[in-house]
Amino acid sequence: MPKENIYQNILNRIIKSNNILLVSHQNPDGDAISSLCAFAELLEQIKTKSIWVGKYSLYCQDKPAKYFDYLPNFEKIISDKKINFSDFDLMISLDCGDIKRTGLVEEINHKTDNQFIIDIDHHPLIEKFADITLKDKLAISTTQIIYRIFKNFHLTINKEAANAILTGIITDSGNFLYPATNKEALTTASKMLSYGADLPYIIKQTSKNKSISAMRAWGWIMANLNYNKTYEIIFSIITKKEFDSLGASWDDLEGIVNFLGNVIQEGKMTLLLRQENNEIIKGSLRSNKKEIDVSKLANVLMGGGHKYAAGFSINGKIEKTNNIYKII
Ligand SMILES: [Mn+2]
Structure with a gap:
């Protein structure tokens, strides 16, 4: 199917629908939440133009962080509750x-x-599950793709939509620090500013949100960094017992692997391995070099993600004896 028709197909499908469910991923990040909020804004606009007269709901399995509450339609997001899919x-x-x-x-x-x-979406295609798939793994964020849809539908970007689109770009590019940051990301970001997006406020909401207990947990992870010279991997491993002693929540570790990947000069990749509960170990991977695609390693471990940021979840238990870690 030629790409230029995809937008028309999406619009046609929306017009034919009475009740639309917008869904984003579990453990939502900034782009996930912004995509929901921006797309809801898009639907509101086509409603105003009387192109479409339906209902819609926003759903995310896990509750989004409260500091995203400046985004339009944020209050409409349903989480922690089953929806009636039928x-x-x-x-x-x-x-x-x-x-x-x-x-x-x-x-x-x-x-x-x-x-x-x-x-x-902008993740690599694993398995097609939709009737219409609009994917571009070179897009910095899903909101970047939503911006292309706005343009294709000839909709105007108001301040609210601009804030949502820019938030996705800012969070998925790590404030434009990640190697995936490209020309389109910067061009779109600058356009969003001209549409009224509040960059300093977005940066403050999405960056200045760490608690003291979170920083203590980050400190622990950093104090326990290791470097495997053979594989050039920087890693930190935390057992359940160690984590429990820190008085922090797993959410507090959000962002640390990105941070380490951004600031440490050694190594080809960064890995954080943590014991989530008695059965599950979670791994977060970041690529520190352009030629390293960490999603390949994550895929081998039944996980997924992007070239520069990926993760996996495996069954097992981390055991630590005399500073030697073992997975049993
Ligand atoms: Mn994303």
Whole structure:
């Protein structure tokens, strides 16, 4: 299918729908939340123009962080509660690299012929699950792709939409520090400023949000950094017992692997391995060199992600004796 028709197909599908479910991924990051909020803004606009007269809901399996509450339609996001999937005739999946990340696999598997799925995303394609797939792994964020849709539908970007689009770009590019940052990201960001986006406020909301207990946990991770010279991997490993003694939550570790990847000069990649609960070990990977694609390693471990940032989850237990770690 020629790419220029995809936008028209998306619009046609929206117009035919009565009740749309916008879904973003579990453990939502800035781009996931911004994509929901920006797309809701897009639907509001086509409603105002009387192109479409339907209903919509925003869903994310896990509760978004409160500091994103400046985003438009944020209060509409449903989380921690089951939705009635059969109520919807169109689901639009945003920023979900994998169908599992929607948290709705069961529902999607039982969907009827009258229910359609559109997948809008910038992760590498793992398995096609939608009727219309709009993916571009070179886009810095999913909001970048949503901006292209705004333009294709000839919609105006108001201040609210601009804030949401820019938030996705800022968070997924790590304030323009990650190697995936490209010309389009910067051009779009500058356009968003001209549409009224508040860059200093977005930076403050998405960066200046760490608690003292979170910083103590970061300190622990940093004090326990190791370097494997053979594989050129910088890594830190934390057992459940060690983590419990810090008085922090897992959310507090959000951002640390990106930070380490940004500031440490040695190594080809950074790995944080942590014991999530008694059975599950979680790994976060960041590439520190352009030629290293960490999603390949994550895929081998049944995980996923991007070239520069990926993660995995494995069954097992980290055991530490005399400073030697073992997974049993
Ligand atoms: Mn993203």
